[in-house]
Amino acid sequence: MLYAGINASGDLFSHLWQTVLPSYISNTLLLGFMVVLLSLFFGVSCASLIVYTNVAANNILRWLLILPLAMPAYLVAYLYTDLFDYAGPVQRALRQWFNWQSPSDYYFFDIRTLLGAAIIIALVLFPYVYMLTRTAFEQQDQNLLRAGRSLGLSKQQSFLKIALPLARPAISVAASLVLMETLADFATVQYFAVNTLTTAIYDTWLGYGELASANALASILMLFILFAVVTEQQANAKKSHQSNSPNSEHTVIQLSLTQQIIASSFCWLLAFAGFILPFGLLIMMALDYSNTEQLFELLPTGMNSIKIALYAATLCTLIALILSLYQRLSDDNWRDIPQKISGFGYAIPGTVLAMAMLATFGPIDHSINYLAALWQFKEPGLVLSGSIFAVIFAFVVRFAAIANGTINSGLGQIPKSLEHASASLGAGLGKTLTQIHLPLLKPSILAAWLLVFVEAMKELPAVLLLRPFNFETLSTQVYQLISDEMLEQGALGAILIVLLGLLPIIWLNKKQETL
Amino acid sequence: MSELVTIKNLSVKLQQNTILSAINLTLAPGDILGLVGPSGCGKTTLLNTLAGFIAQNNGSITFATANNNLTITPKNMLAPEHRNVGMIFQDYALFPHLTVAKNICFGIEKESKKEQKSQLLQLMKLLKLDGLAQRYPHQLSGGQQQRVAIARALAPKPNLLLLDEPFSNIDARLRNELMLEIRQLLKQLDISAIFVTHNKDEVFTFADKIAVMADGKILQTGTPSDVCQQPINWQVADFLQLGTFIPIHKSLNSKYFDSAIGKIEDKQLITVNKNQQLLLKPQHLELSSNITANTVVETISITEQGYHYLLSSLTTNTKLSFTGLSFYSESLLTLGQQVAITIKPKAMVTLNKLAS
Numbered sequence: 001m002l003y004a005g006i007n008a009s010g011d012l013f014s015h016l017w018q019t020v021l022p023s024y025i026s027n028t029l030l031l032g033f034m035v036v037l038l039s040l041f042f043g044v045s046c047a048s049l050i051v052y053t054n055v056a057a058n059n060i061l062r063w064l065l066i067l068p069l070a071m072p073a074y075l076v077a078y079l080y081t082d083l084f085d086y087a088g089p090v091q092r093a094l095r096q097w098f099n100w101q102s103p104s105d106y107y108f109f110d111i112r113t114l115l116g117a118a119i120i121i122a123l124v125l126f127p128y129v130y131m132l133t134r135t136a137f138e139q140q141d142q143n144l145l146r147a148g149r150s151l152g153l154s155k156q157q158s159f160l161k162i163a164l165p166l167a168r169p170a171i172s173v174a175a176s177l178v179l180m181e182t183l184a185d186f187a188t189v190q191y192f193a194v195n196t197l198t199t200a201i202y203d204t205w206l207g208y209g210e211l212a213s214a215n216a217l218a219s220i221l222m223l224f225i226l227f228a229v230v231t232e233q234q235a236n237a238k239k240s241h242q243s244n245s246p247n248s249e250h251t252v253i254q255l256s257l258t259q260q261i262i263a264s265s266f267c268w269l270l271a272f273a274g275f276i277l278p279f280g281l282l283i284m285m286a287l288d289y290s291n292t293e294q295l296f297e298l299l300p301t302g303m304n305s306i307k308i309a310l311y312a313a314t315l316c317t318l319i320a321l322i323l324s325l326y327q328r329l330s331d332d333n334w335r336d337i338p339q340k341i342s343g344f345g346y347a348i349p350g351t352v353l354a355m356a357m358l359a360t361f362g363p364i365d366h367s368i369n370y371l372a373a374l375w376q377f378k379e380p381g382l383v384l385s386g387s388i389f390a391v392i393f394a395f396v397v398r399f400a401a402i403a404n405g406t407i408n409s410g411l412g413q414i415p416k417s418l419e420h421a422s423a424s425l426g427a428g429l430g431k432t433l434t435q436i437h438l439p440l441l442k443p444s445i446l447a448a449w450l451l452v453f454v455e456a457m458k459e460l461p462a463v464l465l466l467r468p469f470n471f472e473t474l475s476t477q478v479y480q481l482i483s484d485e486m487l488e489q490g491a492l493g494a495i496l497i498v499l500l501g502l503l504p505i506i507w508l509n510k511k512q513e514t515l
Numbered sequence: 516m517s518e519l520v521t522i523k524n525l526s527v528k529l530q531q532n533t534i535l536s537a538i539n540l541t542l543a544p545g546d547i548l549g550l551v552g553p554s555g556c557g558k559t560t561l562l563n564t565l566a567g568f569i570a571q572n573n574g575s576i577t578f579a580t581a582n583n584n585l586t587i588t589p590k591n592m593l594a595p596e597h598r599n600v601g602m603i604f605q606d607y608a609l610f611p612h613l614t615v616a617k618n619i620c621f622g623i624e625k626e627s628k629k630e631q632k633s634q635l636l637q638l639m640k641l642l643k644l645d646g647l648a649q650r651y652p653h654q655l656s657g658g659q660q661q662r663v664a665i666a667r668a669l670a671p672k673p674n675l676l677l678l679d680e681p682f683s684n685i686d687a688r689l690r691n692e693l694m695l696e697i698r699q700l701l702k703q704l705d706i707s708a709i710f711v712t713h714n715k716d717e718v719f720t721f722a723d724k725i726a727v728m729a730d731g732k733i734l735q736t737g738t739p740s741d742v743c744q745q746p747i748n749w750q751v752a753d754f755l756q757l758g759t760f761i762p763i764h765k766s767l768n769s770k771y772f773d774s775a776i777g778k779i780e781d782k783q784l785i786t787v788n789k790n791q792q793l794l795l796k797p798q799h800l801e802l803s804s805n806i807t808a809n810t811v812v813e814t815i816s817i818t819e820q821g822y823h824y825l826l827s828s829l830t831t832n833t834k835l836s837f838t839g840l841s842f843y844s845e846s847l848l849t850l851g852q853q854v855a856i857t858i859k860p861k862a863m864v865t866l867n868k869l870a871s
Contacts, residue, residue: 417608420568423595424602425622426671435621439612 043129068274070501074187184349410444549722567595
């Protein structure tokens with residue numbers, strides 16, 4: 001892709017540079033900056049309130065605040081536009097109350113802007129920050145805070161001077177995750193007509209048919225992503241000073257009544273805006289417009305989604321299993337490398353990945369066809385780049401990291417001494433693998449499979465660019481209907497996507513609770 | 516060769532660091548050897564090298580078996596599963612997804628079902644595990660888990676049993692009883708064992724032989740009482756907490772050694788070298804009323820053996836001055852009190868103190 005990008009047809013590219021490219025880049029950076037800032041504000045303050053204060057309904061908000069992660073940003077974007085538009089119910093009601101006649105009579109926040117997009121994306125991404133910060137807070141050694149108290153700090157001061165700085169590495173990891181996801185976002189900005197690099201890639205390829213320039217744009221986007229990845233890895237390396245043996249009760253700051261009201265409404269507002277309201281709107285839509293006919297229409301696309309998700313999940317899990325076991329059991333000095341490389345895939349936005357796939361498989365396809373013609377076989381056509389092979393391959397590259405992470409952490413729970421015990425009892429590698437590792441890894445393998453399956457069901461941009469002709473999945477169908485302003489028809493599919501998205505979140509949360 | 520295990524010139528390097536260097540050690544059939552030393556001295560690495568989990572860089576390990584000798588060198592490595600060496604891990608490493616019975620039979624699955632069952636029953640009885648066959652490890656107490664680990668390691672009838680800090684997770688109250696029980700079992704089955712500990716009391720209860728390690732080397736081996744009687748250098752004496760060192764000096768042609776607590780007759784000392792430090796065990800010392808005070812009380816603590824004092828010499832800043840001499844007494848002294856100490860007429864050892 002880089003190669004193709006560098007050789008991009010100069011004309012179009014210089015044209016792009018002179019006209020829109022600077023604004024694309026500045027939009028992308030501005031969006032990333034605003035989303036990270038907002039997510040940090042939402043996430044860190046929620047986590048602090050939940051862990052370190054007696055905010056009301058603590059135990060419900062704890063998990064409720066994670067749910068927005070299940071909402072695809074483009075869905076929320078569509079639903080909110082519907083709600084707050086000039087023709088939407090909110091503005092209509094306001095006009096009726098105050099007897100306004102036209103838009104010039106009043107000011108109303110326009111949601112289809114860069115800031116609007118940033119708010120919507122932050123609403124569904126802040127749970128990353130919330131979750132990681134919360135975990136960091138909960139795993140902090142309480143004796144450090146007690147030491148602070150005994151040295152004369154108040155509860156508030158010891159939170160600000162000890163707990164918060166200690167959580168900094170976790171917060172930066174979360175912030176870089178948010179940045180990666182934001183840079184990868186395609187559908188929301190597309191819907192809001194905010195031009196960023198991802199939409200530019202999509203347009204140059206599908207609009208102008210300029211594959212090479214699209215590759216060049218994708219390469220630029222990759223540079224930004226690289227920055228986010230490096231930040232993440234550095235922050236992760238510093239995470240080690242989190243205590244592994246969290247001890248005992250947290251000292252909780254008691255809120256006054258006013259503080260309590262402000263804090264509770266802040267948390268509830270986020271949960272409401274990020275999940276409850278959009279999900280409720282979807283359900284209402286489904287109740288109003290759905291019928292059995294639609295349910296049947298859902299079947300073939302649903303089957304398509306399930307099919308590719310099934311392949312991707314199974315492949316990812318197998319690859320992850322092999323890589324993790326190799327890393328664990330090999331003496332090779334380079335044993336960590338394959339895992340590291342495969343972990344990188346998750347950071348690559350779907351659009352960029354799709355471009356890379358096209359840049360790689362396109363030429364291979366051509367040579368296959370050339371060879372076939374040479375040997376007088378029937379030309380197979382675009383077997384790689386034009387089939388679901390490309391989609392599945394892209395999924396495997398993108399989601400292998402999830403499966404890897406899950407299986408690796410499962411493997412990390414198996415003490416090395418179990419392998420040694422098995423060997424000292426005369427068992428060879430084969431027996432140790434089948435009788436010790438695999439049975440003990442079963443839950444992690446299942447979880448890895450499920451997580452990839454769900455992610456693959458939800459993934460949009462890569463499928464949009466790579467899918468064969470007339471191949472629809474749930475997410476492309478929902479996206480198509482959104483573009484056509486007809487989500488009512490696809491509400492059921494959208495609900496299905498959200499429900500599927502809830503699965504890994506519930507699982508993740510459960511895992512964190514048991515930590 | 517009558518030895519069961521012979522280790523010659525064994526060295527191990529991990530990531531450029533020398534963990535073990537030039538280890539020589541032998542173990543006779545049926546003997547139990549206790550490896551002691553400060554943490555990080557390479558005890559566990561030695562066990563892991565014997566078991567085959569870590570490859571040696573130099574030297575050889577020879578296991579004598581019924582038919583032939585099995586020699587392992589860096590060029591002729593043998594995988595752990597082919598060494599017939601059993602191991603009891605510090606965390607027991609019981610397979611959490613298998614029942615007690617399946618854990619114990621893991622190493623003998625190649626035998627017939629009938630044979631497996633009879634061995635299982637025998638071991639369960641021997642280790643007092645009756646009725647626990649279908650339990651899972653997490654349903655057992657710490658002591659029971661350890662018995663299962665022992666039964667599992669014994670099932671394949673290993674030539675040698677390795678135990679990595681086997682008693683560190685056991686309640687102090689039960690520890691002694693359990694050690695005697697397991698020692699009796701090993702003797703009864705005539706199994707040789709090497710065990711690692713940092714607690715010297717465990718060695719006296721459990722082992723026939725002791726090997727003291729420091730910095731990847733074996734400093735001294737022998738029976739526990741021999742080593743305590745005659746530690747070969749100050750490191751051994753220091754680690755085993757055998758007493759306190761004070762400086763001594765002998766002038767030419769003198770029959771006596773000078774020390775801050777008086778002259779010591781040459782005959783009292785076993786070996787004689789220059790630049791000596793004298794190892795004084797608390798039981799070698801007594802209060803005297805015949806001579807003038809030569810020490811002053813620095814600290815006082817109360818122990819089972821009476822009052823424990825640390826004394827320092829009255830003279831300071833001379834070649835013979837010392838501090839921190841450990842001394843037990845029934846009589847109560849006060850801080851800063853000047854007392855007279857003499858050495859009982861008993862055999863003692865002089866030592867070269869290498870560095871402080």
